[in-house]
Amino acid sequence: MEAMDLAELWRGLGWPLIRLLFFVSLGILVGNFIEALNWTRQMARLARPLIRLGRLSDITGASFALAFFSGVASNAMLAEAFDQGRLGKRELVLANLFNSLPRFFLHLPTVFFLTAPLIGRAALHYVGVTLAAALLQTGAVVVLGRLLLPAAKAAAVEAESASPAPAAEAVGVSQALARAWRRFQRRVGRLFRYTVPIYTLFFLLQRAGVFQRMEDFLAAHLSWLAWLKPQAMGIVALHVGAEFAAGLAAAGALLDQASLGVRDVVLALLVGNVLSTPMRAVRHQLPYYAGIYPSGLAVELIVYSQAFRVAAVLAAGVVYLVASG
Secondary structure, three states: OOOOOHHHHHHHHHHHHHHHHHHHHHHHHHHHHHHHOOOHHHHHHHHHHHHHHOOOOHHHHHHHHHOOOOHHHHHHHHHHHHHOOOOOHHHHHHHHHHOHHHHHHHHHHHHHHHHHHHHOHHHHHHHHHHHHHHHHHHHHHHHHHHHHOOHHHHHHHHHHHHOOOOOOOOOOHHHHHHHHHHHHHHHHHHHHHHHHHHHHHHHHHHHOOHHHHHHHHHHHOOHHHOOOOHHHHHHHHHHHHOOHHHHHHHHHHHHHOOOOOHHHHHHHHHHHHHHHHHHHHHHHHHHHHHHHOOHHHHHHHHHHHHHHHHHHHHHHHHHHHHHHO
16 A cells, blocks of 8 residues: 555545534434424324335334435434334334435435436436336335334324324424434544544555455456346446446447447446445445444444345346336
């Protein structure tokens, strides 16, 4: 590993880490503030039909609504409820998976305005398939909640939705801020204790080329994808070994040259998505997840989330492959 000067260390580690800690801290504070104001039941109404079907709680519904704006704040709300015993581990896992749809829409503008200029009409197909995967995952969570969560909770949720909401404890903004600050102070130590060393470790691994070698290995062992056209293999390799934008640029060039059709490009991007995202998710999610949840639980949530996401993308991709064949 080459020596780094202070400017490079600041650009590569110092500033990104400070920015991450700031936004994660802000998300935790916002999540605690919303909960301190007793807004969870009102926010849960946005997802009430799905909550009732899945025997999920108002906390899960509120987290779902909040995830459209901030994934960190949404996770902070779930972690606080879990710590207080108001949310069991089984529902916590389901709630984290349930938030896949809000996460999709949170990142949709970035994804669409990156893909549309480069691959044109194929962007609609790609975004459509990934949206279908997010919807499929949401539906699967509702079914699993129906099967795994107790019926007593479902009856309570339905009774609550059928009756007028009881008057919540009146909490002023200053009082809510004070509560949120106290809860934040309990969490901020853990955030720094785990996020800083984990993020630093991943930076050093990246600097040492560990992730590049892993991505190169994946890109070099794609013979099992022989069902893709040879030109599409380059898109997959770039998607895995470089960045999403590199794969898109290659896809756009091949489309312009009529070397590949829309269907081939979409399938190549989906394969690259499945192969590259789990490792990148661990690299980017683990530092802040470990600052919010206990370390073992953080890893568990990421594994479940990525496994479900990969399964949903594969299922939606198979449907697209058959439908477009």
